[in-house]
Amino acid sequence: MRDRELVKRFQNGDEEVFDELVKRHYTSTLGLLTRLSGNRMDGDDLCQEVFIRVYRGLKGYKFQSKFSTWLYRISINVANSHHRKEKVRKLFFTNHEPENLPEDEPPEPRELDPELWQAIQNLPQKQKTVLTLRIFQELRFKQIAAILDMTENSAKVNYHHSVKKLKETIGED
Numbered sequence: 001m002r003d004r005e006l007v008k009r010f011q012n013g014d015e016e017v018f019d020e021l022v023k024r025h026y027t028s029t030l031g032l033l034t035r036l037s038g039n040r041m042d043g044d045d046l047c048q049e050v051f052i053r054v055y056r057g058l059k060g061y062k063f064q065s066k067f068s069t070w071l072y073r074i075s076i077n078v079a080n081s082h083h084r085k086e087k088v089r090k091l092f093f094t095n096h097e098p099e100n101l102p103e104d105e106p107p108e109p110r111e112l113d114p115e116l117w118q119a120i121q122n123l124p125q126k127q128k129t130v131l132t133l134r135i136f137q138e139l140r141f142k143q144i145a146a147i148l149d150m151t152e153n154s155a156k157v158n159y160h161h162s163v164k165k166l167k168e169t170i171g172e173d
Helices: 003-011 017-037 040-060 067-092 114-121 125-136 141-148 152-170
Strands: none
Touching (some): 003 040, 003 067, 017 040, 017 067, 017 125, 040 067, 067 125, 067 141, 114 125, 114 152, 125 141, 141 152
């Protein structure tokens, strides 16, 4: 059964199908949020927040975009809210350092060396988001543009800048 059919069943009162939507999208959503937040614990918390928002908003979902695009947009919004809150916390708690992923839990599907991981975490938020959606979620620029509510060209430019900045940071061609 496709996502669209599950959403329609949910909207018609069959709330049990929500579990199937979560099962289908939890791993990729968690991976995205872990990469955007910089650690697994925050990724777990943010993932729960995303699916709470999805549950609350699913009755009003209008099918104007694919369910996965809508889910990514919610995920990005939750991650951006978290990022803004972290900036404020860091102003008050200067000793607070974001955790890195534990070595026994490498990011999936690709393993990153710590220097590259740190360089990605230090990118501006929009560049980090575009890079993460493109590389780790393997989305096309058209999909990224729809998720982030930007033009396809803007997504490409942000991706280009993020790759250029990473190359400069880690000193590779």
